Amino acid sequence: MSSVRSFNDFGQLEEIVIGSAEHFHIPDADASLRHFFGLPEDHTGDQVTEADLARIIDETQEDLQALADTLTSFGVTVRRPAPAVHGSPLTVADWTTTANHSLMPRDCLLVVGENIIEAPMPVRARYTETFPFRGLLSEYFASGANWLAAPRPRLADATYAYEGDTPVLAEIEPLFDAANLLRAGSDLFFNVSNTGNRTGAAWLRRVLGSEFTVHEISICDDHVGTTLHILRPGVLLANAGRLTPETIPAPLRNWKIIWFDEPEDDGYGLTWPRASTWIGMNILSVNEETVIVPARQTELARQLEKEGFTAVPVPYRHGRTFGGGFHCCSLDVRRQGSLESYV
Template sequence: MSLVDVHNEWDPLEEVIIGSIEGARVPVPGTDLFTIDYADFGSMDRIPSGPVPQQVLEQTREDLEGLCQALTNLGVTVRRPQDTDHAATVATPDWQTDGHYNYCPRDVLLTIGNTVIETPMVLRSRFLEPFAYKNLLLEYFDSGARWLSAPKPRLTDDIYDVTREPGHRLLDIEPAFDAANILRFGTDILYLVSDSGNERGWKWLQSTLGDAYTVHPCRDLYASTHVDSTIVPLRPGLVLLNPERVNDTNMPDFLRGWDKVWCPELEDIGFVGERPYCSTWIGMNLLVLKPNLVVADDRQPELIRTLEKHGVDVLPQRLTHARSLGGSFHCVSLDVRRTGTLETYR
């Protein structure tokens, strides 16, 4: 039986991949990195390339180990990526760069049903990131999982346009998207059209998944990267929403009938460096373990109280440098197997 079997974001979690901080670095400057992540710096040469600070590495390693132990204590099978040399050069005939990190498996792999997809990521530094999961992918394939890799994008300079408005800087030249642009609601799949996912990306995903699924392109929802600090499904019929980004105009139609929890103002957990890699909304980046139980940041008391008022219990954990690294509990995890079956929740 396939070890990969997951249909939504909330069924009881059985197996998960948790990322690694080993060797993490900010890649060398390039048109891609500047356009997608550092346009506000105004100049490419201001990108703070190089290894993440040792303090960040050490604390994050400890935090990730604590998360793994907490999940293991609940009976969840925890897997980890292999270490890779992110300082090594990655090159194609069109460009060369170095690597980034294996901190966020949610970005690079997409699991839907018994299928795992290597996504056509938008940053060159992450072009070969699936190699860190190769042994796991082989194991999943041997168990009966369907293993696909999206067409590798060329990622030439002409797919990026830093002069455009945020949300329109990744051009529609070829399919390109990160897996974290996607949320699973059974037969309904949400796809964020943004600077980390273009229109051809959702069209490719719809054609690949076929008629059993409807992939909903969500436009003008959140301009930057990834959707999991904007919309967080908690259980069937209940969703946590970012009040600065989601409104009646851009609300995905298939979610209009769901009960809505509006995320309260979040605590600023701080960051290391000139500026954070993400906003304070990373505090609503939750990992749902089962209906009515989530992993959340223990430094967000108002969010925890809000969730508990709606019958959602919290397993408090901490990723000290979530704002510095651009990812919290949903980002650093990839659910591989959950109990449950494919259903429609509209």
């Protein structure tokens, strides 16, 4: 049996990949980065000393190790990417940038059943982000997994369009970050946004075939992990600052919803934050009863405990600094359970 097999984000977790902040590099604010983060034209980049950046990276590595140790205590196999030095020049077609990090496998890789898919990411600095994970991908392929990659995008300037002041992706080629997807068995919810276009949804729909239904939704500007989570069949965790009962995806509206509206602000260590305070609800489920939450998010833990979940606090200091929480910085490659329809 393939060592890759996961249809949702809530089945009993057996194996997971956790990213690394080692050698994190701040790329230039090119057209794609400005588009993704909504940066103003006069943005000149981060002003941070080497010592401060080194401290932030070390603290993040400590927190990721704490996450790995916690998961190991639950019997989960934890895998890590190969060491990589980021920041070397990267030139494709008519643009040049520098590689960014290998911190967030959830963004660059999508697991659907026994398929592991390299996503066609729209930010140029993330063009080679799957490379530090290639050793694991080769291993998973040898075990029987289907290793797929979306068409490698050109990412021309025309990709980065605007509707008024709202950044949107042109429909020139398939584009999406894997973190745009909410997985619910045979139903996948694809967030059409600044990090995923309808052409990307169409490509994924055709590749996965008739076993899966890819629903197009639009519930936030980019990734869904700070807006909506499926905790178990019939139960959602929802961002009360962005969603209402009417904007929950239609197939899920009759589910029980835990509304969360009081995230703690962890602050950020660079000149500007890569994520809002809602990164505090970027949680990771071990199973249908156990959820790992950032240690400072005590109100979130309280709400989950009130609803019968076990909330496991783990420190994570730099979610806003790097723009990713526990869900972003991990990729579950094997969970118990088979292909089911939950909606």
